[in-house]
Amino acid sequence: QDARHTGEDVVLYSQxxxxxxxxxxTILHDFRQALDSDNQLYLHFQPRLNLSNNKCQSVEALIxxxxxxxxxxxxxxxxxxxENTSLVRExxxxxxxxxxxxxNLWHQQGCSLQIAMNISGSNLDEAGFAQRILSALQEAGxxxxxxxxxxxxxxxxxxxxxxxxxxxxLADAGVSIAIDDFGTGYNTLTYLQEVPAxxxxxxxxxxxxxxxxxxxxxxxxAMVNMAQKLGYRVVAEGVESEQSCEYLRTIGxxxxxGYWYSKPSPANECCALAxx
Ligand code: C2E
Ligand code: MG
Ligand code: MG
Ligand code: MG
Numbered sequence: 001q002d003a004r005h006t007g008e009d010v011v012l013y014s015q016x017x018x019x020x021x022x023x024x025x026t027i028l029h030d031f032r033q034a035l036d037s038d039n040q041l042y043l044h045f046q047p048r049l050n051l052s053n054n055k056c057q058s059v060e061a062l063i064x065x066x067x068x069x070x071x072x073x074x075x076x077x078x079x080x081x082x083e084n085t086s087l088v089r090e091x092x093x094x095x096x097x098x099x100x101x102x103x104n105l106w107h108q109q110g111c112s113l114q115i116a117m118n119i120s121g122s123n124l125d126e127a128g129f130a131q132r133i134l135s136a137l138q139e140a141g142x143x144x145x146x147x148x149x150x151x152x153x154x155x156x157x158x159x160x161x162x163x164x165x166x167x168x169x170l171a172d173a174g175v176s177i178a179i180d181d182f183g184t185g186y187n188t189l190t191y192l193q194e195v196p197a198x199x200x201x202x203x204x205x206x207x208x209x210x211x212x213x214x215x216x217x218x219x220x221x222a223m224v225n226m227a228q229k230l231g232y233r234v235v236a237e238g239v240e241s242e243q244s245c246e247y248l249r250t251i252g253x254x255x256x257x258g259y260w261y262s263k264p265s266p267a268n269e270c271c272a273l274a275x276x
Contacts, residue, residue: 027078028085030067035090040066043098044264045115047273048235048257051249056273058114058148060257061099062264063091083120092123096133100140102267103147111271116148116178121155124163130170144174148199151177153185156195164194171196178235183223192230200227204238204258211243221251228252 034040045059065073082088099115106113123129137144149170156179159167171177178199183206202223210216220236227234236248239258248256262273 024081026070027073028081028087031065031078031082031087031091034065034067035087035094040068041094042066043095043102043267045102045267045270046257046264047262047270048116048255049245049261050255051245051253056262056270057112058116058255059270059274060116060150060264061095061102061118063095063118079120083122088120088122089126092119093132096136099147100136100142103142104140105267106271106274107146109271111274113270113274114146114148114176116150116176118150118180121151121158121163124151124155124166125160127162130166130173133170133175134173145176148176148178150180150201152180153182156197157185157191159191159195164196168196171198179232181237182227198233199235200232201235201237201257202227207236207238207244207248207258208240210239210247211241217247220248224248224251224253228254 042064043061044064045061047056048058048060049055050057063075063079065075065078067073079091082091095117099117103113103115133147133149134144137147151167167177176199177195177197178201179195179197180201181203182200184203200223202220206216206220206223210220224234224236233254235255235257236244236253237257239245239248239256239260241260244258245256245260262270
């Protein structure tokens with residue numbers, strides 16, 4: 001124990017811990033109901049800008065939760081909690097169904113958008129996961145090229161043999177695989193030799209302050225070059241300014257995503273960007 005803490009500090013600290021535990025408990029408990037309700041969960045979509053033709057051809061689906069009493073809860077808060085439980089399977093299935101409906105809706109509207117959907121590492125440990133995705137796409141009559149799966153670098157690094165087989169099956173069927181939050185795994189890059197991925201998404205930690213100096217630029221430049229030499233398409237996440245976008249264009253980055261081009265938005269707003 002730290003002798004500098006007064007008794008009062010300890011009480012405050014334990015009250016705060018208590019509140020955090022309660023909130024976590026509530027979130028997990030209520031997420032079950034959110035999945036069953038038809039109006040608490042919804043998706044926003046964040047467009048990506050293809051720098052070679054200045055078009056939006058792909059959008060990322062991001063889950064949102066309007067809690068009945070707590071208000072909007074960020075996925076950065078609830079997804080990691082859900083990921084540690086068996087509810088993660090239902091969450092991913094819910095997102096998958098919504099993405100499939102949305103792709104079909106957009107395509108009917110003449111809006112040729114691809115959707116990139118986030119999955120959790122533990123999804124790949126579920127037996128039959130790859131087959132579930134492929135069957136769902138097939139039943140809805142959607143070609144696999146309209147669908148991309150994003151998996152974080154840390155989820156890939158801690159993969160099992162079984163997980164890698166499922167990724168391979170998805171890739172073999174034509175689903176695009178993206179390595180999300182690239183550069184944050186604090187790991188060797190040896191996994192790049194074996195993971196069947198097509199896209200690398202450079203984490204926004206490296207991107208958001210690009211215009212602030214040559215050091216940040218040197219890091220991003222090296223990442224883009226390396227990933228492209230290995231055959232990946234490169235998307236820079238978290239682009240918040242025109243200068244950053246222009247820098248990324250100069251070094252030949254393939255696509256950008258970020259508040260500067262567009263915030264995550266309701267589906268109908270993306271269609272307008274894509275058809276322009
Ligand atoms: P991510 O997949 O890396 O998504 C990017 C996050 O960065 C999103 O936060 C997005 O709103 C935010 N972002 C985009 N552009 C900018 C920018 O220019 N500046 C800044 N500061 N932020 C930007 P969001 O929507 O809160 O999602 C957080 C994380 O939650 C996601 O990170 C992803 O890991 C997870 N997540 C979201 N939806 C899902 C889902 O449907 N399934 C799973 N498994 N995870 C999800
Ligand atoms: Mg993502
Ligand atoms: Mg990311
Ligand atoms: Mg992230």
